[in-house]
Amino acid sequence: MVKLKDITLEHHIKGMDFITAGEASSNIKHTLQLIGYPPAIIRRVAIAAYETEMNLVIHANSGVIKTSINADKIEIIAEDTGPGILDIELAMQEGYSTAPDNIREMGFGAGMGLPNIRNCADEFTLDSVYGDGTTLRVVILNQ
Amino acid sequence: MNLAELTKLLKAEVYCGEEKMDSQISFVCAGDLMSDFLVHAEPNSMFVTGLVNVQVVRTAEMLDIAAVVFIRGKKPTDEMINLAVKKGIPLITTTATMYLCCGMLYEAGLKNVPLPSVQATL
Numbered sequence: 001m002v003k004l005k006d007i008t009l010e011h012h013i014k015g016m017d018f019i020t021a022g023e024a025s026s027n028i029k030h031t032l033q034l035i036g037y038p039p040a041i042i043r044r045v046a047i048a049a050y051e052t053e054m055n056l057v058i059h060a061n062s063g064v065i066k067t068s069i070n071a072d073k074i075e076i077i078a079e080d081t082g083p084g085i086l087d088i089e090l091a092m093q094e095g096y097s098t099a100p101d102n103i104r105e106m107g108f109g110a111g112m113g114l115p116n117i118r119n120c121a122d123e124f125t126l127d128s129v130y131g132d133g134t135t136l137r138v139v140i141l142n143q
Numbered sequence: 144m145n146l147a148e149l150t151k152l153l154k155a156e157v158y159c160g161e162e163k164m165d166s167q168i169s170f171v172c173a174g175d176l177m178s179d180f181l182v183h184a185e186p187n188s189m190f191v192t193g194l195v196n197v198q199v200v201r202t203a204e205m206l207d208i209a210a211v212v213f214i215r216g217k218k219p220t221d222e223m224i225n226l227a228v229k230k231g232i233p234l235i236t237t238t239a240t241m242y243l244c245c246g247m248l249y250e251a252g253l254k255n256v257p258l259p260s261v262q263a264t265l
Contacts, residue, residue: 011207019222022201039186039207047181048206054177054198107194112178119182125222 006029009067013056015082018106021057025049028067028076035069041142044120045074048138051113052078058103059083060134070140073122078136088115092118092126144168144251146210146233146243149189152251153244155212159224160233165175166209170256173245177202191244198251204230214241 009031011024029046038043049065056063061083068075085091091098092114099109118124123139147164150157155163172183173191180190180202189204190211200223203211207229210233213219219227219234235245 018196018198021199022204026204043186043205043207043238050205051181106196106198107175107177108198110176110178112182116178116181129161 006071007035007069009055009069011053011065013053013060013065014132015057015059015061015063017057021054024065025053028065031067031069032074036129036143037074041074041140045076046142048117048120048140049076051117052076052136054108055113055136056080056082058108065124067071071129073139073141076136076138076140079133080135081142084130084132085126086130088126088128093108125142144253146189146235149210149248149251149253150235151241152247153212153235155235155237158165158219158234158236160231160235161229162211163210163231163233168209168253171245171248171253172208172256176218180206180208185256187249189253190258191241191248193217193241195219195223197226199223200226200230200232200234203227203232208232210235212237212244214239214244 028049032042058079063078065079066077090096094115095111097109097111104110121138122141126132127135146166168189170185170188171191174187175192175194186207189207190208193214197219201209208246213236218236
C-alpha cells in the first residue's frame with residue numbers, strides 16, 4: 001500500500017437529487033482503490049458512504065460529506081441542516097423509516113440505512129437536534 | 144457458472160457489459176429493496192431485481208456486483224446503461240418472473256449470498 005499522509009475529500013450533497021446521488025460514494029470508493037486499500041474494507045466504506053449519502057438525499061435538504069483517509073483509518077463525517085431526527089433510538093431500529101411513499105417506490109425507505117452503517121463501522125456517532133440538523137461520524141479502521 | 148452461460152440459461156438480452164461475459168458468478172441476491180442488497184455484500188454476486196432505476200446500478204457499483212438481471216422483461220433506461228457502461232457492470236433482462244428466474248439460477252447451482260453473521264467470521 002502507498003505510504004500516505006491525510007487525504008481529505010469534501011462532497012456537497014443535494015436533497016432529492018436522485019440523478020447524481022451515489023457519485024460522492026463512488027468517488028470515495030475509487031479513491032480508496034487508487035490508494036490500494038484492501039477490497040473488504042473498501043466495501044464496508046462504500047456501503048457506509050452510500051447509505052449516508054442516500055440519507056442526506058432522502059431526508060436532509062442538503063448536506064456535506066467530509067472524508068479523511070490515512071494509512072490507519074477512514075473517517076466519514078456527514079453534516080446537514082435538515083429536519084433532524086426526533087428519536088435517534090427509534091431511527092436506529094431496523095425497519096423503522098420516515099421515508100415518504102415516493103421514496104419507497106424507488107426501493108429505498110426500508111429503514112435499514114442507519115443500522116447498515118453502524119454494522120459497517122468500527123466507530124459510530126449520531127447527533128441530531130430535531131428541527132436543526134444531524135451530524136453522523138463513522139470510522140472504519142484499516143485492520 | 145459464468146455470465147455467458149447464465150445469460151443463455153435465462154434467455155436474457157444483454158444491454159451492456161458484453162466484455163464481462165466470462166465473469167464467474169457464485170451467488171445471487173434477489174429483491175426489490177435497496178437495503179436488502181446493501182446488507183448482503185459479497186463479490187462474484189449477481190442482482191436479480193424488478194427495480195428499474197439508476198440507483199440499482201449505483202448499489203451494484205458499491206458492492207462490486209458482477210451483473211444485474213432485470214426480470215419480467217424490464218428494460219434499463221439509457222441513463223442506467225450509460226452509468227453501467229462507465230462502471231463496467233453488465234445489465235441483462237430476462238422475461239422470466241422473479242420466482243422462475245431465481246428457481247432457474249438455484250437449480251443451476253448458484254447459492255444465496257452468505258448471511259451477515261457468516262460474513263462476520265470470515
